[in-house]
Amino acid sequence: MLKKSELYKMAVIGDKDSIMGFMAVGFAVRTADNEHEAVGHLHALAAENYAVIFITERLAEKAGAEILKYRDNPLPAVIVIPDKDGATGYGMKLIKRSVEHAVGADILFKN
Amino acid sequence: MAEIKVNPTRMELKKLQLRLNTARRGHKLLKDKRDELMKQFLDIVRENKRLRETVEGSLVSVHRGFSTAAAVSSPEMLETALMLPKKESDLSVSYKNLMSVNVPRFKPMQDMEAGGGILDSLNYGFAFTSGELDSAVSELSRLLPDMIRLAEAEKAAQMLAAEIEKTRRRVNALEYIMIPQLQEGIRSITMKLDENERGNTTRLMKVKDMMIEKQFAAKRQTAHPQ
Numbered sequence: 001m002l003k004k005s006e007l008y009k010m011a012v013i014g015d016k017d018s019i020m021g022f023m024a025v026g027f028a029v030r031t032a033d034n035e036h037e038a039v040g041h042l043h044a045l046a047a048e049n050y051a052v053i054f055i056t057e058r059l060a061e062k063a064g065a066e067i068l069k070y071r072d073n074p075l076p077a078v079i080v081i082p083d084k085d086g087a088t089g090y091g092m093k094l095i096k097r098s099v100e101h102a103v104g105a106d107i108l109f110k111n
Numbered sequence: 112m113a114e115i116k117v118n119p120t121r122m123e124l125k126k127l128q129l130r131l132n133t134a135r136r137g138h139k140l141l142k143d144k145r146d147e148l149m150k151q152f153l154d155i156v157r158e159n160k161r162l163r164e165t166v167e168g169s170l171v172s173v174h175r176g177f178s179t180a181a182a183v184s185s186p187e188m189l190e191t192a193l194m195l196p197k198k199e200s201d202l203s204v205s206y207k208n209l210m211s212v213n214v215p216r217f218k219p220m221q222d223m224e225a226g227g228g229i230l231d232s233l234n235y236g237f238a239f240t241s242g243e244l245d246s247a248v249s250e251l252s253r254l255l256p257d258m259i260r261l262a263e264a265e266k267a268a269q270m271l272a273a274e275i276e277k278t279r280r281r282v283n284a285l286e287y288i289m290i291p292q293l294q295e296g297i298r299s300i301t302m303k304l305d306e307n308e309r310g311n312t313t314r315l316m317k318v319k320d321m322m323i324e325k326q327f328a329a330k331r332q333t334a335h336p337q
Contacts, residue, residue, distance in 0.1 A: 007201050007202070007203060007220070008204050009201055010202060017181070020177060020190070020193055021173060021174075021177045021248065021251050024248045024251070025251055025252045051204050051215065052262045054258070071269045071270075072270065072273050074214065074215045074270065075215055077217075077262045077265065079261060079262045079265055079266075081166070082167050082171055084174040084178060087167045087170075091167065092160075095159055095160055095163065095265070095268065098156060098272040099272070101272040101273070102156075102272040102275040102276065103152075103275075104279075
């Protein structure tokens with residue numbers, strides 16, 4: 001099942017203004033204006049050899065469960081990033097959720 | 112609690128005792144595994160949090176840079192400038208075994224950190240674009256190694272969390288269900304066997320009494336024949 005060191009690509013999903021810059025650094029860029037488009041792109045990218053897929057927080061939050069599906073598989077890593085309007089804290093929430101899953105209580109973010 | 116229903120025989124007792132030993136050993140091993148996983152997980156998740164804070168902070172400033180660039184140049188020009196990347200950001204993926212969880216490691220194919228000068232990282236000429244764009248793009252490419260490390264750490268944290276949950280369930284199932292059940296089964300078989308043993312002893316005593324009674328009667332008859 002584990003393929004040895006192959007070439008994989010990186011992609012980013014989000015609204016046009018937020019992800020335009022990633023084109024310049026060689027990412028595959030998929031624009032999505034709503035969560036349905038984003039989920040469609042996500043599934044398509046995951047089926048290809050994309051190892052890391054960045055997705056903007058606002059879209060990821062709305063897509064919810066579809067993103068969480070990829071949590072337990074080694075590839076692809078679906079990582080949420082802030083969009084042009086700043087961080088919503090959803091990315092941190094996901095880390096918090098991992099901690100709660102593993103430890104049973106939140107011990108990293110004491111607030 | 113659901114009990115284990117078996118015939119109260121020595122064979123079954125032996126079998127249950129073997130299963131109890133295995134369950135105890137498994138329980139101990141899984142508990143150790145859980146503790147070690149937890150240790151690794153906490154390290155990774157701390158790293159994950161730190162990386163996320165840096166990446167989120169820097170991305171916000173990258174976005175700000177791009178908005179400024181978009182404001183000073185036309186959208187078409189911006190798009191053409193960015194559209195054709197000079198370099199592909201390919202990754203090679205290897206796997207690292209963390210407590211039998213295979214977590215991916217990502218390694219960029221180009222040496223992103225060396226990067227060369229700013230000219231190297233830009234894929235357009237300077238003639239029609241603004242300086243804001245240049246700095247935004249180079250800031251983003253400086254951020255890439257951190258983003259890749261973030262992806263790595265976040266993935267590892269997610270996978271370890273799932274594994275810890277699974278292991279914890281197993282440990283609890285062994286500790287609170289399997290082992291007590293087996294102990295209960297062993298107890299009930301031993302009690303049943305002891306009970307049989309006592310029954311046997313009383314039966315023997317009774318038979319002995321009856322035999323002595325009979326002999327007495329026979330003796331009495333020979334002593335006083337009617």
